Amino acid sequence: MADTNKSIHGEWSSRFAFILAATGSAVGLGNIWKFPYITGEHGGGAFVIIYLLCVAAIGIPIMIAETMMGRRGRQSPINTLEVLTKEAGANTNWHYVGWLGVIAGFLILSYYSVIAGWSMAYVIKAFTGSFSGESAAHINSLFADLQASPVQQIFWHTVFMVATMAVVAHGVQGGLEKAVRFLMPGLFILLILLVAYAMTTGAYLQGLEFMFKPDFSEITGASVLTAMGHAFFTLSLGMGAIMVYGSYLPKDVSIAKTTIIIAGADTLVALLAGIAIFPIVFANGLEVGSGPGLIFQTLPIAFGNMAGGWLFGVLFFVLLVFAALSSAISLIEPAVAWCVENYNIERKKACVIMGGFTWTLGLGTVFSFNNWSGVTFFGATIFEALDYLTANLMLPLGGFFIAVFAGRIMLEKHSKEELDLSSDDLYAIWKFLVSYVAPAEVFIVFLHVLGVFGIFS
Numbered sequence: 001m002a003d004t005n006k007s008i009h010g011e012w013s014s015r016f017a018f019i020l021a022a023t024g025s026a027v028g029l030g031n032i033w034k035f036p037y038i039t040g041e042h043g044g045g046a047f048v049i050i051y052l053l054c055v056a057a058i059g060i061p062i063m064i065a066e067t068m069m070g071r072r073g074r075q076s077p078i079n080t081l082e083v084l085t086k087e088a089g090a091n092t093n094w095h096y097v098g099w100l101g102v103i104a105g106f107l108i109l110s111y112y113s114v115i116a117g118w119s120m121a122y123v124i125k126a127f128t129g130s131f132s133g134e135s136a137a138h139i140n141s142l143f144a145d146l147q148a149s150p151v152q153q154i155f156w157h158t159v160f161m162v163a164t165m166a167v168v169a170h171g172v173q174g175g176l177e178k179a180v181r182f183l184m185p186g187l188f189i190l191l192i193l194l195v196a197y198a199m200t201t202g203a204y205l206q207g208l209e210f211m212f213k214p215d216f217s218e219i220t221g222a223s224v225l226t227a228m229g230h231a232f233f234t235l236s237l238g239m240g241a242i243m244v245y246g247s248y249l250p251k252d253v254s255i256a257k258t259t260i261i262i263a264g265a266d267t268l269v270a271l272l273a274g275i276a277i278f279p280i281v282f283a284n285g286l287e288v289g290s291g292p293g294l295i296f297q298t299l300p301i302a303f304g305n306m307a308g309g310w311l312f313g314v315l316f317f318v319l320l321v322f323a324a325l326s327s328a329i330s331l332i333e334p335a336v337a338w339c340v341e342n343y344n345i346e347r348k349k350a351c352v353i354m355g356g357f358t359w360t361l362g363l364g365t366v367f368s369f370n371n372w373s374g375v376t377f378f379g380a381t382i383f384e385a386l387d388y389l390t391a392n393l394m395l396p397l398g399g400f401f402i403a404v405f406a407g408r409i410m411l412e413k414h415s416k417e418e419l420d421l422s423s424d425d426l427y428a429i430w431k432f433l434v435s436y437v438a439p440a441e442v443f444i445v446f447l448h449v450l451g452v453f454g455i456f457s
């Protein structure tokens with residue numbers, strides 16, 4: 001019930017532990033793998049600006065809403081929504097938003113795990129010195145070979161899924177808190193090092209210009225949708241991951257301040273990744289729009305050519321795998337918590353079932369890069385379709401409903417009490433953003449993509 005003080009799944013040991021866990025969820029492949037390649041595909045600067053605006057105006061208010069709802073409901077997102085609707089005397093259909101989130105979580109994790117698997121394969125490649133002194137062409141062929149091999153990809157996908165479910169089975173609070181404490185600073189230092197290398201490539205300014213000099217003629221409705229979808233993806237919003245983490249948050253923590261720290265750290269990591277990668281792309285005459293292989297085709301060139309590159313390469317891919325792991329667990333935790341609550345089964349058992357299901361779905365992504373590359377939906381491969389469906393449609397839709405719920409369905413008395421902001425003005429700003437601005441933005445972008453505006457023009 002809403003007035004129960006603790007979740008049956010345990011609590012974070014402190015505010016800092018929550019910051020680490022939520023940052024661990026937010027910072028992942030989205031920042032280092034996805035952000036650079038979609039920025040490349042959508043023309044650079046203008047796309048980055050739209051993404052930053054979406055983080056500020058949609059992402060942060062919704063992140064506050066999710067954390068707040070989780071902490072008040074104290075259960076898995078599906079059950080939290082049920083508790084909160086009862087408390088507000090609203091229609092119980094709201095818990096379907098929780099279901100939408102659980103499904104999105106499975107779908108995202110199914111391909112996330114395959115990409116994390118690539119990162120694991122690259123730990124080995126870095127370790128065995130496959131990059132040292134090699135040309136961009138050779139590095140490209142290493143990536144092409146991996147993509148062409150279902151066996152290698154299935155192997156690493158399996159290793160990653162087992163690791164993820166092992167952490168979740170032990171309860172996300174335990175080991176995670178300790179691991180993320182070293183991981184985040186480590187990743188940060190390595191990114192700074194890569195930026196320093198990028199400065200020596202001779203194309204540093206060209207890279208910066210690509211990322212920060214906006215050319216709005218590059219922007220289409222699809223770019224705006226992708227930027228908005230990515231704001232949800234990178235902050236882990238719209239499917240209940242942050243909500244379930246919020247449900248383990250002790251009562252006395254200030255939600256708004258904490259959220260801004262997490263979103264800030266996440267954005268910084270993404271920008272650093274871009275600043276490191278684009279100069280390498282330009283200096284080696286690579287294609288900015290080359291897609292999901294971008295970091296695997298660029299960073300190894302840096303590691304192959306810089307002093308100490310062997311060590312940094314190994315460290316980088318190890319840290320990337322851990323960053324992916326600390327994100328992956330938050331994708332499945334809402335489903336596992338729900339299973340434990342509703343069926344009273346052991347966490348371990350729930351993990352085996354949910355993990356097995358996700359692993360099987362992941363095979364679709366593996367084969368979409370080779371044997372089934374010809375299987376398409378509206379011109380998109382299985383991987384592309386899953387990515388589009390989840391990041392561009394399901395997350396913004398989930399976020400839309402979460403925003404409306406927090407702003408307009410929950411009683412003001414309750415959200416005010418939970419947020420406990422120092423000033424009423426701040427509360428009013430947040431409430432305006434979640435009630436009107438965020439939902440309206442999602443709605444308008446959706447209409448635009450559906451071509452509704454085209455009909456009138």
Ligand code: TRP
Pocket residue numbers: 025026027028029030031108232233234235236237238239241327328330331395
């Ligand atoms: N935010 C993570 C990343 O950028 C991915 C992720 C974890 C996620 N949990 C999520 C995305 C929940 C959407 C929803 O890599």
